[in-house]
Amino acid sequence: MIKAVYPGTFDPLTKGHLDVINRARKLFSKITILVAHHNEKNPLFTVVERKKMLADSVKRMKNVNVDSYDGLLVDYAKKNNIRVVIRGLRAISDFEYEFQMALMNRKISPDVETVFLVPDESFTYLSSSLIKEIISVGGDISHFVPRVVNKYLKEKLKKES
Secondary structure (H helix, E strand, O other): OEEEEEEEOOOOOOOOHHHHHHHHHHHOOOOEEEOOOOEEEOOOOOOOHHHHHHHHEEEOOOEEEEEEEOOOHHHHHHHHHEEEEEEEEOOOHHHHHHHHHHHHHHHHHHHOOOEEEEOHHHHOOOHHHHHHHHHHHOOOOOOOOOHHHHHHHHHHHHHHH
């Protein structure tokens, strides 16, 4: 059984993220989606809210669970006996940063490998930042996020207005 972790901010979860999760499910026995705290990114949703959105979005996926962690990813992986880190690459611009992170993680923990997965080309332009920008000006994001995430976004914006 090979376990993998898919870390990210997921603020919010997009259909591109779900595509990567579905691809990873075919390759690994168990996937943990790890919500990063990243307070310096000034997230729209709290860690608890992001975990709930993710859990609601993947609840029918038998080999997927959701967790959060505030610390080094490789420490989480070691603590949970996870040997693979999944990273999504949308475009060549993602590669340099992700490659640097993979090499750093390997230096810290040589037993943890990084696997890069490319989403379906119909999702390569998607990012959580773009989703937040579109919805902040009243745009329709229903084609870009799971239904449950769309609901959370609308409720969040209603509370903030």
